[in-house]
Amino acid sequence: MIALIVRRAIQLVFLLLGISFLVFSSMFIAPGDPATMVGGPTATESDLVAIRDNLGLNDPFLVQYGRYLGNAVQGDFGYSYQSKQSVSEAIAVRFPNTLKLAIASMIVAIIIGIIAGLISALKHNSWLDVTSTTVALAGISIPNFWLGAILILVFSVNLQWLPVAGLSDPFYTWEGIKQLILPAITLGTGSAAMIARMTRSSILEVVKADYVRTARAKGVKEKNVIWIHTLKNAMIPVITVIGLNFGALLGGTIITEKVFAINGVGRLMIDAIAMRDFPMVQASVLLVATLFVVVNLIVDIVYTMIDPRINYS
């Protein structure tokens, strides 16, 4: 287990190197002159020259990249071209909101998805199953900006149960939880639906397995046939789906943060791209990539705990 984590951490370093190189070079190639972004419309030609000098934009690519990396390992990702604010500080303010949103959505997705899939499978072909699979199909097809807008309309505007926007209160307060509910449902529904479908089909597959028949032939109680002999095996592909969905979910934060006016990294990133605020784009992409890799490491650890056949060492 420790070996797995250490090896993944080393892999992560190389992965981040690769990603930073890709992001950095694509920014380098992208049209548009950073100096004019920094200087603004009023900057004179001599101002621009000074800015280029100052930012080292005249240096060769590799020198610039090397300098960027050198600063980045010290936690310095430069300054926003737009707001002139330190990139690390800007992200540090927004990251907790995105993390809260992503984790809450994932929890919603996992709990709803697994429970719905389980009920579907156990009551196979009943009206409960039909309802749940239909809702799941709808959940996959509904775009989340639309779902978010509808939820706001119903629960915030009409019923006035939950706030319309924002995510500023701490998550352990009642206000904070109320702020999280709608965004988490909006962002988590798609993943919940995927997880439900996978849970259902996986259980239906596993109950047909020879070893489940063996358990019944031993006289094992039906309750244990499901909880011990079926579920642990059935969860293996579900965990894969959860890991993969986390990526989609991170992408979805961009829209959800916009719909609910949440001050998060997703919105920061999309605004930065629109403004060609390169330092901001680079840092936020690296952060999101790191998050994705860390979640997949957790998924791998869960695998080794569930499935003894998997051995990463």
Next chain:
Amino acid sequence: METLLEVNNLVTEFRTADGNVQAVRDVSFSVAKGETLCIVGESGCGKSITSLSVIGLLPSNGSITSGEVKYEGKPIHNLPFEQMRKMRGTKISMIFQEPMTALNPVLTVGYQLREPLILHHKISKSAANKQGIELLKQVGIPYPEKRINQYPHELSGGMRQRVMIAIALACSPGLLIADEPTTALDVTIQAQILDLINELKEKLNMGVMMITHDMGVVAEVADRVMVMYAGKKVEEGTVSEIFENPKHPYTIGLLNSVPNVDDPDFELEPIPGSMPSLTEQISGCRFNPRCKFATDICREIAPPEFSTKEGHIVSCWLHEKVEEEVKHGHLTAQI
């Protein structure tokens, strides 16, 4: 000998898209304590479904629609679910063809072995563990203390089948059903597993219902043999009667499709044609379309079961004539 299992006129049907189909048609047989009954027949003839009917583990679309299954004289085919569950593992156990998939991959050998002991004998985990190690020793697994903590994937196919046998015998059942227990194993391991089942059968005075389509296995372990064709019992007798004095053309066909190493002139004679599907309507004897002896009566009226000798039953209009053919023709039985 004391009768352990008695199956009378068993009919098992499946609900399918094409309506109800009969997989087992009016089959009767019995198993005595300490006796091995082999059920043989081509793939799809209903061997597994017969045994699953006995242990009450039919697929969800299948059910026993008539006939009875009695264990030690008491009917068990109509027991409520909970009572039947309690019989499984304690009175009737079953092992399956595929040792690679029959054990749960995410549970240790020990867990799977202790489970029936804790469940049925209500003993503690440590007592069950001790007994589990004994059982592994009994089925010939070296280093049982180490093996008990391993997962199935760490064991070879033969080892896994031994573990399956240990699990099946954990609560000393009276009847062991073995559905092609050696088909998936290589030949030397096959012989070891068969020997093991034989040895334990004698030691525990168990009845064994062994399903196979391998005549070699039959010769090795059977006391009595039941031959099935397309859901019906076509012949039943002691192992020597079946091999030396087969009466049903299908049984003879089966024997002739087994290579004989002792006889260099022996020619393999596969049975022509193939088994009818469950939905196919056949009037008369179900084997008649493939039978080279078939006459008009065979095509019109299903033959009853004729008892020719003590314990030798054959369901063929022509069994006397066939017997003559066997004596004078080239169809001498081989063992």
